[in-house]
Amino acid sequence: MSTSVVPETAGGYHVDVVESDNNRMVLSMGPQHPSTHGVLQIVTEIEGEVVTKASPEIGYLHTGIEKSAENLFWSQASTVIERMDYLSPLTNALCYYLAVEKLLGIDAQIPERANQVRVLTSELSRIASHCVWLGTGGIDLGALTAFFYCFDLRERILDLFESAGGARMHPNYIRVGGLAQDLPAGFLEQLDGVIAMYEPRMRDVRRLLQKNPILQDRMIDVGIIAPEEAVAWSLTGPVLRATGIAYDVRKAFPYSGYDRYEFDTPTRTEGDAYARFLVRLDEMDESMRIIRQVRKALAEPGPWQLTDTKFAPPPKETIALSMEALIHHFKLVSESFRVPPGDVYQAVEGPRGELGYYVVSNGDNRPWRVRTRPPSLYNLQVLKKIALGELIADMVVMIGSLDPVFGEVDR
Amino acid sequence: MPSSQTPPAGATALDPTAVRPDIADARVMRIVPAELQATLRRLQSDGFSMLLDIGGVDYPGREPRFDVVYHLLKLPQAEATIGEVGQPQRVRVLCGVPEDAPAVPTAVGLWPSADWAEREIFDLFGISFTGHPDMRRIQMPDDWEGHPLRKDYPLRGTARERTPRPSFALKSNVAAGTPASGRTAMALQKQIAQARARFDTHAAADGVAAAQSGANSAGAATTAGEAEPNELAERPVNLKSKDNTL
Numbered sequence: 001m002s003t004s005v006v007p008e009t010a011g012g013y014h015v016d017v018v019e020s021d022n023n024r025m026v027l028s029m030g031p032q033h034p035s036t037h038g039v040l041q042i043v044t045e046i047e048g049e050v051v052t053k054a055s056p057e058i059g060y061l062h063t064g065i066e067k068s069a070e071n072l073f074w075s076q077a078s079t080v081i082e083r084m085d086y087l088s089p090l091t092n093a094l095c096y097y098l099a100v101e102k103l104l105g106i107d108a109q110i111p112e113r114a115n116q117v118r119v120l121t122s123e124l125s126r127i128a129s130h131c132v133w134l135g136t137g138g139i140d141l142g143a144l145t146a147f148f149y150c151f152d153l154r155e156r157i158l159d160l161f162e163s164a165g166g167a168r169m170h171p172n173y174i175r176v177g178g179l180a181q182d183l184p185a186g187f188l189e190q191l192d193g194v195i196a197m198y199e200p201r202m203r204d205v206r207r208l209l210q211k212n213p214i215l216q217d218r219m220i221d222v223g224i225i226a227p228e229e230a231v232a233w234s235l236t237g238p239v240l241r242a243t244g245i246a247y248d249v250r251k252a253f254p255y256s257g258y259d260r261y262e263f264d265t266p267t268r269t270e271g272d273a274y275a276r277f278l279v280r281l282d283e284m285d286e287s288m289r290i291i292r293q294v295r296k297a298l299a300e301p302g303p304w305q306l307t308d309t310k311f312a313p314p315p316k317e318t319i320a321l322s323m324e325a326l327i328h329h330f331k332l333v334s335e336s337f338r339v340p341p342g343d344v345y346q347a348v349e350g351p352r353g354e355l356g357y358y359v360v361s362n363g364d365n366r367p368w369r370v371r372t373r374p375p376s377l378y379n380l381q382v383l384k385k386i387a388l389g390e391l392i393a394d395m396v397v398m399i400g401s402l403d404p405v406f407g408e409v410d411r
Numbered sequence: 412m413p414s415s416q417t418p419p420a421g422a423t424a425l426d427p428t429a430v431r432p433d434i435a436d437a438r439v440m441r442i443v444p445a446e447l448q449a450t451l452r453r454l455q456s457d458g459f460s461m462l463l464d465i466g467g468v469d470y471p472g473r474e475p476r477f478d479v480v481y482h483l484l485k486l487p488q489a490e491a492t493i494g495e496v497g498q499p500q501r502v503r504v505l506c507g508v509p510e511d512a513p514a515v516p517t518a519v520g521l522w523p524s525a526d527w528a529e530r531e532i533f534d535l536f537g538i539s540f541t542g543h544p545d546m547r548r549i550q551m552p553d554d555w556e557g558h559p560l561r562k563d564y565p566l567r568g569t570a571r572e573r574t575p576r577p578s579f580a581l582k583s584n585v586a587a588g589t590p591a592s593g594r595t596a597m598a599l600q601k602q603i604a605q606a607r608a609r610f611d612t613h614a615a616a617d618g619v620a621a622a623q624s625g626a627n628s629a630g631a632a633t634t635a636g637e638a639e640p641n642e643l644a645e646r647p648v649n650l651k652s653k654d655n656t657l
Contacts, residue, residue, distance in 0.1 A: 058527075058549065058550070059548075059550040059551065059552075062550040062551065064559060066560060067559055067560055067564075067566065068566075071566050102434050102436065103432070103434075105432060231460050231461050231486060232522055232523055232524065233522075233523055233524045234461055234462055234463060234464075234522065234524035236463075245486065247486055247499065252499045253499075253501075340432060341424035341427040341430050342427055342428070342430065342431030342432050342434070343427055343428050343431055344431070344434050344436050345436050345437055345482055345501065345503060346436065347463075354463065356463065356464060356482065358464070358480060358482070360427050360428070360468055361427060362424045362425075362427045363424050363427070368427060368468075369466075369468045369469075371464075371466035371467075371468070371480070373463055373464035373466075373482065377527060377528075378524055378527075381524060381526065381527050382524075385523070410550060411550075
């Protein structure tokens with residue numbers, strides 16, 4: 001036994017690698033560790049290779065987004081809100097605007113085409129986000145090839161966002177009352193390209209990873225979560241469904257016309273990292289199933305934004321001709337619209353689980369409070385529980401299988 | 412289409428939750444901190460098995476000032492689809508917290524997931540949770556002062572307001588018409604001096620040229636010959652005008 005050298009603690013936790021008695025060791029992993037998928041620090045206590053305690057430390061990416069949103073107009077706040085879950089920004093914006101539309105009382109009047117495009121962008125975001133999870137999760141285990149296949153597919157989807165909204169990552173395409181603009185010419189052909197590309201590409205990726213013996217060895221029976229634990233730790237999304245509970249916000253509380261599409265909720269009962277892997281892969285296929293149905297419906301043109309110019313800006317070409325339109329445009333840009341007082345909780349099924357917004361308005365032109373229910377925060381928190389008794393080398397697998405996004409965890 | 416947006420009563424509502432429109436998003440319950448644990452335990456045994464989120468809201472001027480908001484969900488049974496067991500339900504518990512005693516009993520005993528959410532409210536609103544095993548800041552640094560999501564906390568932070576900042580650091584700090592000072596003024600002086608120097612060399616060259624032309628033609632000598640080159644250089648220089656070459 002070496003003599004125990006316990007250093008000064010900083011902020012309540014040990015920050016250095018410390019030798020201690022009983023072969024016990026405190027090891028700080030992150031926040032600059034490449035496999036933590038962001039700025040996560042995990043202070044682990046290990047005995048030999050077995051983790052006896054893990055305490056994740058978050059907050060390294062805290063940017064005060066909720067405070068910023070309170071100081072922006074209702075329509076401006078979505079620009080910072082899109083930066084929370086930066087892997088599926090349109091899902092964040094959709095959830096926030098659904099809440100605002102409920103407060104305004106216009107949620108039943110959203111045009112059909114706007115709802116279809118909102119569903120389309122949500123599902124495309126889910127596939128793009130899962131592509132990042134799949135690619136980087138493969139890299140964690142040494143499978144480099146799938147990363148390029150996944151990111152290529154994701155890049156095609158981001159091209160779609162760019163052509164629709166003007167930006168790859170944060171298009172700010174969803175607006176109150178509908179969309180920022182109609183789908184551009186050539187978008188549907190581009191979408192057809194992605195749909196045609198999806199199936200052979202995912203077949204390749206599945207062949208590379210799904211039956212791969214190394215990957216199965218590393219994932220099966222690692223980080224097992226029981227269904228009752230999943231409920232107690234507030235897990236949602238693929239992490240919950242991998243334990244056998246088929247809770248999906250799209251089915252349970254349908255929004256934007258999800259009840260009109262045919263899709264299944266993939267579940268597994270094992271609850272380990274491999275089950276989460278399979279659930280996400282099946283989820284991508286279900287998303288593509290929804291996208292195919294939306295694609296058929298999108299062929300019909302139609303209005304994509306409410307015509308109520310009190311909160312939807314008037315068409316650009318009318319501004320030079322109509323005094324009314326110019327006044328509305330000026331009012332919207334200079335002081336935005338006001339939202340009747342009240343509070344509302346709105347949830348959508350994000351790629352990581354139930355993404356919720358609790359929005360409070362006091363009747364002003366800025367939100368009084370925008371509280372996010374970040375699925376990553378709760379999914380990551382369970383690491384404290386599932387890491388116990390596992391090998392330190394499997395920590396990376398468990399983090400990858402929980403799929404946290406730190407823009408959302410820390411906000 | 413007529414606008415569906417009704418103008419709000421008065422400028423702002425002090426308690427928006429009391430005047431909320433009829434939105435069927437969840438069953439809303441309003442309680443005081445003393446009833447909290449009993450309420451949550453009853454709801455949990457009623458089948459609201461998942462604590463989705465705990466959030467905080469600050470309403471300065473209202474009594475009680477803070478709201479701690481619990482979002483609960485009644486899940487379908489394990490390993491059964493939603494269609495088989497009926498629709499899940501939501502309930503929202505608003506717990507008013509007075510400003511002078513900002514403390515609420517913890518829910519960690521009922522749901523372990525309350526840990527980080529309660530720490531975040533403690534960090535950002537300064538409401539502590541009695542009985543919490545690890546009540547310390549989570550998002551902000553451990554030695555941070557103040558609670559950023561309170562409405563009386565400035566957007567850019569208190570430290571920024573305390574720190575004296577030079578006027579050239581941020582353009583918006585300088586009111587229009589303020590004379591430049593410090594490093595900005597020095598930079599301006601340097602630019603003016605350089606412009607003067609350029610002008611002087613040009614003027615001197617022009618003077619020589621004018622003197623030569625004056626010697627050649629008698630008519631031009633009356634205008635160009637009388638003006639000394641140094642006098643021209645003394646004239647004020649307008650840096651914005653392109654017409655400084657005379």
